[in-house]
Each structure stands twice: as structure tokens, then as C-alpha cells.
Amino acid sequence: MGPEAPAVQVEQDLAKNVGELGNNRECPEDAKDDFVVDCESCVSWNLNLNLNLNLNLNLNLNLNLNLNLNLNLNLNLNLNLNLNLNLNLNLNLNLNLNLNLNLN
Incomplete structure (x- = not known):
């Protein structure tokens, strides 16, 4: 049989x-903050x-945020949101x- 397909x-x-x-x-010391695939190894x-993402989101968020922001924003938003938010x-x-903004 011929060679395997690249994928x-x-x-x-x-x-x-x-x-x-x-x-x-x-777990090596320098891997603590890396993406861990197997929790045992x-x-x-x-x-x-x-x-490239196509997302349908149902979000339940509990957020505690301390933010210091300097923002320069140019936003064109088309949003379809189903959100349950508890924000502090x-x-x-x-x-x-x-x-x-075009909000539905």
C-alpha cells in the first residue's frame, strides 16, 4: 500500500x-501554566x-472584576445574546x- 495521507x-x-x-x-516546574492534556501525566x-468560530452561546456568568481600562474602540456590533448575568x-x-449597535 502507498504512503499514508499527510493528515x-x-x-x-x-x-x-x-x-x-x-x-x-x-510535572516540570516550567509547565505549570501551560495547557495540560492529561492530568496524571x-x-x-x-x-x-x-x-474560525460559529458560536451559539447560552451564558451563565458570575463575575468579580477589578478593571483599569484605557480603551479606544471602534465597534460595529450585531449581537444575538441570551445572557444570565450576576455582576460585581x-x-x-x-x-x-x-x-x-444592532441588538436583537
Whole structure:
């Protein structure tokens, strides 16, 4: 049989690497803040992601925020939101806003 398709080879290489890294039971000090794949083995990744997202969001948020913001915003927003929010906000804001809002 001919050579594997590139995507299949990448998946096989990734599975092999995860399997090898999965045998490491100690979490290195420099991996504490990295993306951990397996909570028993501490496999860390540095990810560069280009994402195209189509999102349908139902959000239940409990937020405690302390914000110091300096914002220059040019916003064109079309929002369809279903939100349940419990907010405790301490805000110190300097805002320059140009807003075009279409809210449904």
C-alpha cells in the first residue's frame, strides 16, 4: 500500500508523542501554566491557533472584576445574546467610543 495521507501521518505522530509524553508522571516546574492534556501525566503544549468560530452561546456568568481600562474602540456590533448575568464590578474607565449597535 502507498504512503499514508499527510493528515493521517500527523495524527499518528501526535498520538505517538502524546503516548511518550504521557509516561512522564512528574510535572516540570516550567509547565505549570501551560495547557495540560492529561492530568496524571502533565503533558504541556504551546499552541498557535487560527480559529474560525460559529458560536451559539447560552451564558451563565458570575463575575468579580477589578478593571483599569484605557480603551479606544471602534465597534460595529450585531449581537444575538441570551445572557444570565450576576455582576460585581469595580470599574475605573477612560473610554473613547464610536458605537454602531444592532441588538436583537
